[in-house]
Amino acid sequence: MTPIKVACVEDNTSLRKRFEEQFEFFDDIQLVATFATGEAALNALRKSAPSKLPDIVLMDIELPGMSGIDTTIAIKELFPDIDVMMFTVFEDELKIFHAIQAGAAGYLLKDDPIEDVAQAIRELHAGGAPMSQSIARTVLSFLRTRNNMSGKDSLIGSVHEPVEFDLSVRELELLQGLVQGETYQTLAKKLFISPHTVKTHIKNIYKKLHVHSRALAVRVALDRGLV
Amino acid sequence: MTPIKVACVEDNTSLRKRFEEQFEFFDDIQLVATFATGEAALNALRKSAPSKLPDIVLMDIELPGMSGIDTTIAIKELFPDIDVMMFTVFEDELKIFHAIQAGAAGYLLKDDPIEDVAQAIRELHAGGAPMSQSIARTVLSFLRTRNNMSGKDSLIGSVHEPVEFDLSVRELELLQGLVQGETYQTLAKKLFISPHTVKTHIKNIYKKLHVHSRALAVRVALDRGLV
DNA sequence: GCTAAATTACCCCCAATGGGGTATTGAGCG
DNA sequence: CGCTCAATACCCCATTGGGGGTAATTTAGC
CATH class of the missing domain: 3.40.50.2300 (Response regulator)
Known part of the structure; x- marks a missing residue:
């Protein structure tokens, strides 16, 4: 053999x-x-x-x-x-x-x-x-x-469910902050809200993006052109 | 269980x-x-x-x-x-x-x-x-x-030489991990090194990229095509 | 063989993050 | 008017991350 x-x-x-x-x-x-x-x-x-x-x-x-x-x-x-x-x-x-x-x-x-x-x-x-x-x-x-994709796409995006993430205006604003490297504290200060509020928003954003870390949230945001 | x-x-x-x-x-x-x-x-x-x-x-x-x-x-x-x-x-x-x-x-x-x-x-x-x-x-x-039916050109193409920040091979490897959302622990496990080692590398990466957070490191990595 | 860089490892302290949840308020809509 | 959703706020607990540093070993180039 x-x-x-x-x-x-x-x-x-x-x-x-x-x-x-x-x-x-x-x-x-x-x-x-x-x-x-x-x-x-x-x-x-x-x-x-x-x-x-x-x-x-x-x-x-x-x-x-x-x-x-x-x-x-x-x-x-x-x-x-x-x-x-x-x-x-x-x-x-x-x-x-x-x-x-x-x-x-x-x-x-x-x-x-x-x-x-x-x-x-x-x-x-x-x-x-x-x-x-x-x-x-x-x-x-x-x-x-x-198979369901058309036109220009991103591989990261295609891994997720092919629907919009349906982020609210506020959530997009906070996602923008994540991408810019802001912390809960600095975001809270800039948006005149509580750090607790920031945290809740970010939790919801993670859920919608199907991620569990800031790094991946940033990656999805950039790759999908969310910000 | x-x-x-x-x-x-x-x-x-x-x-x-x-x-x-x-x-x-x-x-x-x-x-x-x-x-x-x-x-x-x-x-x-x-x-x-x-x-x-x-x-x-x-x-x-x-x-x-x-x-x-x-x-x-x-x-x-x-x-x-x-x-x-x-x-x-x-x-x-x-x-x-x-x-x-x-x-x-x-x-x-x-x-x-x-x-x-x-x-x-x-x-x-x-x-x-x-x-x-x-x-x-x-x-x-x-x-x-x-996928060949949808266009093959995108496959053979973009080559980025990550010389801009002078990151070592190991540092690029770890940066790749950051972009993937890995933690110190999971990176250490996968690379057979100590979490302390991972942390030291990441500190050095941050220094070379001139950032102070993972979110920004990920952003620079993606923006500049380092990974 | 020497040297510099890379890689590895460790420690301390403190800050930040993530996930679990509950709760209230206001705006918009049917 | 009641319902729903977004926005807000809070709490607990556990884990992870960032910055300060030191130090030994290995590797590659000269």
């Missing part, structure tokens, strides 16, 4: 080393090459004999120089039979979306245990699309809302 | 019976109702007190009368917090697609072992989207195909 040939594109030296060490324990998976950059990987693949190409490439999304996404695009163009598994630290919806568009068919988090990585490789090789549950959920949301 | 309340809509009598028998073995999952038709399920849900609504509905796609898909649409409209797990005999791509559009977030095959069903229920309840590998692959193809 021939082992699954895997190449790895990862700029983090210790993570590359970790893979090299840990994959040795698997009979059915063989780490045939590792690269620190997308350019290096493409150059090596171009020079490879077809029989020596990997079946799967583990691709870090964040790479110096050519991004993991651009590298994935190039690999899928040049070697359509190679499957690409994306590695990422965060489940950034924008990047996941771009990775899907680029042709990646698997997604892993960098802190997944090696056994899970190996299993995901097997699933990918068998024609599956391994991904975490939260990525799966995100993907379904993409599919659900993309 | 309250068990996950599950209802089942399944016209096949022996399968309903099998669920009733087999779910009794789980401590964390409680089968609270079974229905043979979509109409019966909707009627019962409408009459339920909010506290007695199920968390999850297992929905057969093929039902007499109102289809599983139509029932899912109605359930998601009336009870947006209820998650729907689709049951099907075959992985019919068209039905899967319609089920996704209807709002289902989980997919199972009728011959999946009960332990897999239970695990899928837990994953769904935890915010995931359990599905088989082949369904996952199909979903990605849907997403990839449909």
